[in-house]
Amino acid sequence: MKRLSILLLCLTLSTTASARDSFKVCWSIYVGWMPWAYGAEQGIVKKWADKYDIDIEVVQINDYIESINQYSAGEFDACTMTNMDALTIPAAGGIDSTALVVGDFSNGNDGIVLKGKESLAEIKGQSVNLVELSVSHYLLARGLESVGLSERDIQVVNTSDADMVAVYGTPDVTAVATWNPLLGEIMSMPDSHKVFDSSLIPGEIIDLLVVNTETLEQNPALGKALTGAWYEIMATMSGDDEAAEAAKTYMAQASGTDLSGYEAQLASTEMFYTPSAALSLTNSPTLVTTMQHVAEFSFEHGLLGEGAPDATFIGIETPAGVYGDSNNIKLRFNPAYMQMALDGSL
Structure with missing residues (x-):
């Protein structure tokens, strides 16, 4: 299978990251990720990238799993994905990844x-x-x-x-x-x-923007620009004015539906329109329990790699603690940039 071959490739990749000024982000069609399409089209991502003297290219990938495979193979610096897929594809493939923006959880989607x-x-x-x-x-x-x-x-x-x-x-x-x-x-x-x-199962399927950890550590400007752009988009689309309607109409059309269809999807999504809402979930001990459920399911289905002896093989770091092996952390929920957004320090 293509997916397995990509995962094997990930095991042998030696990813080197250094301070640089050009980055690529990929996304696929889903209600909680359409804001990236809007942000790219309206120049919001570019505005924030310019603020930090970097360039960010935002690319749509039509096949969701393929987008994560391409991120895992090093073709993109960041990618939209769920918490489970972040664990079972890049993390299980040895790619240390950070959940930069916790965008929403599926509440019926x-x-x-x-x-x-x-x-x-x-x-x-x-x-x-x-x-x-x-x-x-x-x-x-x-x-x-x-x-x-x-x-x-x-x-x-x-x-x-x-x-x-x-x-x-x-x-x-x-x-x-x-x-x-x-x-x-x-x-x-x-x-x-x-x-x-x-x-x-509220709060268990979480939608994220995931960034390569080494890239993020060496290029904090990328984290600041992406987080700043995200919350500017959130502020626009969460309003009740013409700008909000225009933003959601664009997102609807880009995802193949109309405004009423997109709003119906939003109704079954717990969007975190503010940093404080995202931080509430990210900082909660409940996130550790959720990731334990996800890790156990993943292990039972052989998704943590052939060498995984049990569900705790991969360490998952959250503000409330680590689930799994603290010496093998490959997935990190880092609240720092969302906290900067809350503090107004981006």
Whole structure:
């Protein structure tokens, strides 16, 4: 698989970072990451990059997992991804990564849909199309657990997010786990029933901007510029004026929907429009517990690498403490730049 080959490449890469003035950031379509598209188009990212005498190129990647693979391979300095994928792809591949901006958590934006069935228990015996080993897979596992089932009771079919809607439209596919905007498109199709979603596991699927730790340490200007741009965008889109409507309309169209569709996605997203909201989650001991759940799921599915003896193999550093091996920290939740934004010191 392409993903495995990228991960093997990551194990052998020797990443060297030094102070420099040009950086690349990648993102993929998701309600909580559309602000980066707006920020790039409107020159907000450039404005903040200029403030620190650097250049930041913002690039859209159509396939979500591929965007993380490219970041892990060193082709990008930063990438949008979830907390689980940050652990299981770059961190598990030996790439020390930092969650620079904690943007939101999914509060219904990820879901399980059955065709012609109305309860999650009826998923038993079905094939479930999803992006294997992604947060959709994690959501499925948590959902199955809630009705006394396990993955032994279903069959997972690995499906690219780029193909998910088309695949669901075929007669043979009766169950999917996916995220918005794909989830919304699928739910608009006949006889589709959402039987479980992320609102039932609040705060567990967290959306991040992740930066290579060594790059960030040697180039703090990158962290300041990205964080400053993010909260300027948040201030605009969270308003109730014409500027907010224009910003959200742009994000909607860029993600293939309209303003009402995008606002529906926002309604099932716990956006952290202010640094204080993001810091509340980041600094909480609950984050350690969440990452323990994620690490345990990841270990059970062989996602922490062949050499991982248990779920604690990779150290995950948070302000409230470290989960896992403190001598092998590869994923860090660093509140420093969000704190600077709160303090007005960017």
